[in-house]
Amino acid sequence: MATIVLDDLGKQFGGVRAVDHLTLEMADGEFVALLGPSGCGKTTTLLMLAGIYRPTRGEIRFDGVAVNDLPPQDRNIGMVFQSYALYPHMTVFENISFPLRLQRRAPEEMRRRVQEAAAQVQIEGLLDRKPAQLSGGQQQRVALARALVKQPALLLLDEPLSNLDAKLRVLMRAEIKRLQRTLGITTILVTHDQIEAMTMADRIAVLKDGALEQVGTPDDLYYRPATVFVAGFIGTPPMSFLNVNVERSDGRLVFVGESLRLVAAEPAAARLGTRSGALVLGIRPEDIRLSLVPSEGSIEGRILDVEPMGREFVVAVTVGREVVVALAGHGFAGRHDQPVWLGMPSDRLYVFDPATDTAIT
Amino acid sequence: MAQTVTATPGPAPWQPWRSPEEVASLARRARRRDATGRAAIYAALGLLSLPILIPYLWLVAAAFSQRVSYGLLPSGFTLNNWRFLWVGNLGFVTGTAGRLPNIWQVVWNSLVLAAGTTVIVVVVATLAGYFVSRHDFRRRTAFLKGALMLQAFPGITLLVALFILLRTLNLLNSVAGVILVIATLHLPFALFVMKGFFDGIPWDIEMSALIDGASRLRAWYTVLLPQVRNGIGAIAMFSFLWGWTDYIFVLTFILRRSSWTMALYLSSVIGEYRFVDYGLMAAVGVFYMIPSLLFFLFTQKHLLQITIGGTKA
Numbered sequence: 001m002a003t004i005v006l007d008d009l010g011k012q013f014g015g016v017r018a019v020d021h022l023t024l025e026m027a028d029g030e031f032v033a034l035l036g037p038s039g040c041g042k043t044t045t046l047l048m049l050a051g052i053y054r055p056t057r058g059e060i061r062f063d064g065v066a067v068n069d070l071p072p073q074d075r076n077i078g079m080v081f082q083s084y085a086l087y088p089h090m091t092v093f094e095n096i097s098f099p100l101r102l103q104r105r106a107p108e109e110m111r112r113r114v115q116e117a118a119a120q121v122q123i124e125g126l127l128d129r130k131p132a133q134l135s136g137g138q139q140q141r142v143a144l145a146r147a148l149v150k151q152p153a154l155l156l157l158d159e160p161l162s163n164l165d166a167k168l169r170v171l172m173r174a175e176i177k178r179l180q181r182t183l184g185i186t187t188i189l190v191t192h193d194q195i196e197a198m199t200m201a202d203r204i205a206v207l208k209d210g211a212l213e214q215v216g217t218p219d220d221l222y223y224r225p226a227t228v229f230v231a232g233f234i235g236t237p238p239m240s241f242l243n244v245n246v247e248r249s250d251g252r253l254v255f256v257g258e259s260l261r262l263v264a265a266e267p268a269a270a271r272l273g274t275r276s277g278a279l280v281l282g283i284r285p286e287d288i289r290l291s292l293v294p295s296e297g298s299i300e301g302r303i304l305d306v307e308p309m310g311r312e313f314v315v316a317v318t319v320g321r322e323v324v325v326a327l328a329g330h331g332f333a334g335r336h337d338q339p340v341w342l343g344m345p346s347d348r349l350y351v352f353d354p355a356t357d358t359a360i361t
Numbered sequence: 362m363a364q365t366v367t368a369t370p371g372p373a374p375w376q377p378w379r380s381p382e383e384v385a386s387l388a389r390r391a392r393r394r395d396a397t398g399r400a401a402i403y404a405a406l407g408l409l410s411l412p413i414l415i416p417y418l419w420l421v422a423a424a425f426s427q428r429v430s431y432g433l434l435p436s437g438f439t440l441n442n443w444r445f446l447w448v449g450n451l452g453f454v455t456g457t458a459g460r461l462p463n464i465w466q467v468v469w470n471s472l473v474l475a476a477g478t479t480v481i482v483v484v485v486a487t488l489a490g491y492f493v494s495r496h497d498f499r500r501r502t503a504f505l506k507g508a509l510m511l512q513a514f515p516g517i518t519l520l521v522a523l524f525i526l527l528r529t530l531n532l533l534n535s536v537a538g539v540i541l542v543i544a545t546l547h548l549p550f551a552l553f554v555m556k557g558f559f560d561g562i563p564w565d566i567e568m569s570a571l572i573d574g575a576s577r578l579r580a581w582y583t584v585l586l587p588q589v590r591n592g593i594g595a596i597a598m599f600s601f602l603w604g605w606t607d608y609i610f611v612l613t614f615i616l617r618r619s620s621w622t623m624a625l626y627l628s629s630v631i632g633e634y635r636f637v638d639y640g641l642m643a644a645v646g647v648f649y650m651i652p653s654l655l656f657f658l659f660t661q662k663h664l665l666q667i668t669i670g671g672t673k674a
């Protein structure tokens with residue numbers, strides 16, 4: 001158990017800056033997800049935490065002590081790799097007991113702790129098997145048990161679920177979260193899957209191009225995204241964006257786009273103050289009301305595509321040259337190429353500054 | 362003309378696809394074709410292996426025969442040809458250039474040569490293969506290219522230079538000198554084999570071992586080495602046989618009879634004259650083959666792994 005601090009962390013490979021000025025604090029027992037697209041530096045950050053890579057700038061502190069110079073074996077870390085990285089020539093028991101063997105634990109203690117760890121992930125019956133004889137899900141549990149058996153100060157999970165099939169992934173998501181709660185181990189999850197991050201983590205750090213975009217609770221990221229990137233990355237289907245200009249007519253604030261006019265009511269108007277010029281409007285699919293008949297204040301578009309999702313439809317609508325994605329209930333009767341009207345409540349609009357790509361609040 | 366006009370396009374009337382008798386006969390034909398095909402392959406392969414098999418069969422037969430008529434047909438069972446194993450001094454043997462040294466001394470020399478080569482090749486190639494696979498160092502590509510070139514270089518062209526080198530190092534006439542030469546010339550191949558095996562182990566597994574608490578060295582021998590044991594087995598076998606079967610280097614660098622190896626012994630039995638004791642030659646030849654046969658018998662599995670390990674540069 002430990003508090004973890006990344007202080008102005010940076011890692012450079014030759015001329016490539018993989019991680020840049022990353023500052024992040026994690027409380028003891030907290031579950032933090034590093035979320036971002038591939039190549040955003042999240043795995044590099046994880047490997048710096050593990051001690052495999054040495055930071056080229058900044059500091060990593062465990063419980064207030066800088067560990068930059070500690071090799072991996074002295075950091076007391078457990079890690080689960082995307083590939084599971086089980087030792088193919090060892091049995092499951094030998095795999096799980098490997099960290100304890102390196103600590104020269106007594107055989108009885110080793111046996112007891114391996115049993116405990118195996119029980120935690122429900123693989124007691126598989127201890128004599130070799131990794132090749134296990135299914136992907138079982139291998140993952142072995143990897144988890146091996147990471148937990150030494151009671152690590154920090155648990156690192158590198159895309160642990162991405163090699164599992166969809167059903168098992170949902171199951172393991174809940175199970176890992178439950179284990180983390182029960183054991184109270186500070187845990188860092190690296191993932192590119194925002195649903196994984198949202199469902200499992202207490203807090204999420206969104207990375208892009210090696211730099212931190214935003215840190216916050218899942219709620220923060222969803223309802224108060226700080227940047228266009230975060231707004232577009234979190235949520236499925238993703239938020240839609242429209243380029244508009246702010247104009248004032250009759251003392252009212254109006255968003256004017258290529259083929260739309262939207263009167264801005266409170267609270268969007270208040271947020272903008274006296275601002276004028278170009279803006280980016282964001283709206284989430286579930287906040288758009290679709291209608292096949294025009295109504296006051298709605299925007300006209302044309303249906304590009306309707307994807308049935310069972311309970312609802314994901315409807316892509318072209319508004320001018322831009323595409324807006326909306327959700328519609330299962331009674332929706334719109335078809336491809338039909339005109340459709342979108343209602344966008346002002347209190348559900350996100351407003352971004354196109355110059356900086358950050359939210360205007 | 363009139364008929365084509367009246368024929369209206371439409372679905373053809375339903376017809377049974379094939380009668381059961383027709384299907385049965387077709388299946389029978391397919392089975393027969395499979396069987397004859399397989400028989401033909403066996404026959405062809407058998408025929409092709411005859412030129413390889415017959416000399417070996419002849420060698421074994423001749424080794425236990427009293428006479429070899431016309432140098433071709435062995436007859437009359439005897440163990441007399443194997444007397445070189447228990448008679449210390451064979452005296453003058455037809456065709457040999459002088460007296461043969463004691464066979465067990467020769468076997469011992471050969472074993473030392475083969476085992477020494479094996480130890481050097483395995484230790485150096487395993488360590489170097491790991492390093493080359495995992496570390497990016499300056500001139501890595503140049504190093505690998507150089508190693509490949511050394512492998513392609515015919516060792517015989519180096520004979521004179523190596524002779525002078527060994528004489529300078531005072532290693533002429535010693536098995537140790539030959540060990541160094543053979544090991545050196547074959548190291549590139551072994552290095553590439555081992556590099557291929559190490560390349561096949563994902564980084565994740567090594568990182569995992571480090572995080573689990575192993576030192577770099579510990580991770581290397583507890584986690585990585587067991588996973589390349591097929592590669593080690595393969596290069597061990599090859600280098601043993603390189604040492605065991607080498608002729609040209611021992612012939613050139615070993616002049617003293619007490620340092621003779623099996624290859625020289627066999628060659629002197631064959632002799633440079635017309636009258637050859639075929640029985641003795643065959644027996645020595647069979648005796649010489651035994652380690653090779655044993656090795657192939659027990660290490661085929663490792664050998665086949667080489668292609669799986671790959672040798673991508």
